[in-house]
Amino acid sequence: MSDVLKIVDLHVSIGDKEILRGVNLSMTEGETHALMGPNGSGKSTLGLAIMGHPNYNCTQGEILLNGENILELEPNERARAGIFMAFQRPVAIPGVKMADFLRHATTNVRNPERKEGEDLIPMREFRKEIKANMEQLQMDSEFARRYVNDGFSGGEMKRAEILQLAMLQPKFAILDETDSGLDADAVRLASQSINEIGHNKMGLLIITHHDKLLEHNPPNFTHVILGGRIVETGGKELAEELHAHGYDRIRKQYPEAAKVNDESEAEAEAVV
C-alpha cells in the first residue's frame, strides 16, 4: 500500500496570529507537489507545522500519515515516522561534527524504536554510505568533519540538507527553497540530486520561487497558497504559468485571500 500524507483543514498560529487558515492537501508516495505563493502566504509555515516546530501552534485540523494523526508527535517522532524537511536557513550547531550528527540521525530514523544509548549503526556501513552520497553531491570528504552548518556558505548549507535527505530516506520530504541562494550550476546539481534521491520514490513537497528545481522534478500537482489557504491546485502547467506571469491573476481571482496575504506581509515587515 502506498504511503499517504493528508492535511485536513489545518489552522496554524504563531502566538495569537493565525497564519494558516484551513489548508487541505493530500500527497501519495512517489508524487511531486510544488507549493507556490507570494511572500507571507504561509509556505514555510505549512512545512514547519508538518515537521512539528514548537512555535507553530496547530489550533484546528489534522495531519494524517497513513491515516494516523501526527499532530501530537514530537519532531523526532515525526522524523522517525518518515517526515523530513530541508530547511531554508538551517541553524548552526558549533562543535558538533556532521558525521556524528548524521550517524545519530540515520540510526534513529532507521530504527524508530531505538532507545537512547542503544547501538548506533556500524561505523563501517555508515561511512560507506555517507561517502557515496557525498561523492554524488560533489562534497569534499572533509565536510563530514566540519561542524553542523557552522560557517557554511549558502550552497554548502543546501547541499548538507540534501545529504541528509539522501541519508534519511524519508517517506515524505518538504524542501523549503532548497534552490535559493545558489548559482546556476549549484541549482542544477541540487535539482538532479533531488531527482535521483527522491523523485518517483518519496512524496516531495517542493517550495520554490524558481523553475529550475521543478525542471528536473516536474510536479504532478502545483498548489498555490495565498493568505494561508490553498486557493488553486493544478498540474505542471500552473507552475509554469506562475513562473512566467507571477501572481497577478491569482490575486485578482482571489481578492479576499490576497487581502489577508497583504496584511500579514505588512505585519511581518513591521516586525522586522
Next chain:
Amino acid sequence: MSTELTESQELKSTEINKYDFKTETTAVFKARKGIDAEIVNQISDIKNEPDWMRKFRLEALEIFESKPMPKWGGDIDLDFQDIFYYLKPTTDQGKSWDDVPEEIKDTFEKLGIPEAERKYLAGVKAQFESEVIYGSLKKDLSDQGVIFTDTDTAVREHPELLREYFGKVIPSADNKFAALNSAVWSGGSFIYVPPGVSIEFPLQAYFRINEENMGQFERTLIIVDEGAQVHYVEGCTAPMYTSESLHSAVVEVVVKKNARCRYTTIQNWANNIYNLVTKRAFAYQDGTMEWVDGNLGSKLTMKYPAVYMMEPGARGEILSIAFSSKGQHQDAGAKLVHCAPDTTGTIISKSISKNGGRSSYRGLAKVEKGAVNSKCSVVCDALILDDASRSDTYPYIEINEQDVSMGHEASVSRIGEEQLFYLMSRGLSEAEASTMIVNGFIEPLVKELPMEYAVEMNRLIQLQMEGSVG
C-alpha cells in the same frame, strides 16, 4: 574518510551508577572525628615523620584556626569537627594490584584503573581515603631517574628534593584551606622529571573517597626539570551519602627552563562533597604550564588553577570546563600572573548550568610591573540550559605595566530552541539533542584531551545531562 569519523561515545544504561557504590572495608587505623593538635600529631606519628614536617603541620594548624572562612565564592556549611581527617585503609602500599586488599582492588577494577594502566599509562597512583594504596611506574622511566611516588614516601626517600619545593609555591598561609591541607595532608603524588626527559604517556593518579564524613587532603608536588616534559592526569569519585565530605588538596608545580607540564583533572566527586582545592604552578624561562581542569561533580567546587610566569618567555594556558546541575555550585576559574617580560597567558573557560545548577567563572589576570610585552587573553563562555539555572562571571584584571596586550571576552548563551528543533527534526530525542549541543559547546576543549580522556569527558557530560550522576 578513513579516520575522520568520530566514534560516538554512547552510554550504556548499566553504567549510569558506575561511581555510586560503597566498598565495605576495615580500616587499619581511623583517627577520631575533628581537628586539633592531637590529631595533627597523631597523623605525624603514624607517618613517622621528621620534625620539620611535624612543625610545618602544627604551624599550619594555627594559621587554619586563625583565618576566617572566605566571604566570597560559595556557601560552605561545614562543621570542621564532624569530619574524619585521617583514615589508613591498609598496612602497605601495593606494587602490584595483587598486593592490594581484594575489596579495594575491586573498587579500582570497577573504576577501570588497572585496565587503563595496561593500555595507555606510564604510571599510576591510586589513593583510597587518606593513603595511596597502589603505585606503579614503567621501568624505563625509573631507570631514567623519573620519580613518581606518593608524597609520604617522598618525605622519607627524597627529603632534600622535596623540602626544597614543598610549601614554596603555595605557602600554608595562602588561604584557609591551603592551611588546613598543610596541617593534615596525606597521600598525593610526588613527581620529579630529570632534565631533558620527556614522558610520552600520561602519569595518572586516581582519588577515591569511600567513607561518609571523610576528609581527603592529598598533597601533590610536581617538579619538571629543565627541558623535561610530563602529562599528569587525575580523576576522582566517591559514593553518594546524605551528609557532606570534604576534599581539600594542595597541588604545587614547578616548571623549569624550557620544560613543559600539562596537568589534567577530571573531577567527578559525588554531589555531597565540598571540593576546595588550591593549585598553582611556577613557570620559569620559556617553560610552559597547562592546566586542563574539568569540574563535573561535587556539591561546591572552589578551584582556580594558577600559573605564575616567573621568567621571560614563560607560558601559561588554562582550559576550564565546569558543569553544574541540581544542587551544585561550580565556582571555578583560573589565575594568570605575569611576573616577567615576554610572557604569554591564555584562559579559556566553558561553563554549563542545568536543572538549577550554578556555574561561576572567577578569574584573575594580573600583569606585574616590569612584565613588559606580555600577552594575556581570557575567553569565557557560558551555556545555560534552563531558566532555573544560573551563570556568573567575575573577571578580575590588574595591570601594572603599560606595554602589554590584554584581551577579555565573555559570552552567555542559552540552548537555542531552533538548535533543538533542528536536531529533533532529524530524529534525535530532546535529551540526545541537548547532549549533542552541550558536547559541541565544550568540544574545543575536549579535543585538547588525549583520546581516552576525551571519551571519559563526553561520557561524564552525558551522565550529567541525564541527571544521574551520584
